[in-house]
Amino acid sequence: MGNGAPLSAEEMAAAIALVGHWRVAPGSELACVRCGAAGLRISDHSARPHAEWYRLACSTCGLEAMITLPLGAPVPGLGD
Helix, strand or coil: CCCCCCCCHHHHHHHHHHHHHHHHCCCCCCECCCCCCECCEEEECCECCCEEEEEEECCCCCCEEEEEEECCCCCCCCCC
């Protein structure tokens, strides 16, 4: 599988979990979901309130991936 290949289902699940961890502890060291090397970089490119977008980059294997986490539509009456 080339580094430009889309994330597999397993890699996507790992990426979503890493994004959650990164949001709680943004300074922590992360391992690449593709090669396992330390130093995975995550950056937030979100377009809230519609979706969260995250860029994952690994300098070891060259992984460059964008993942999106759709956000639910606003519910009228909530939060008023």
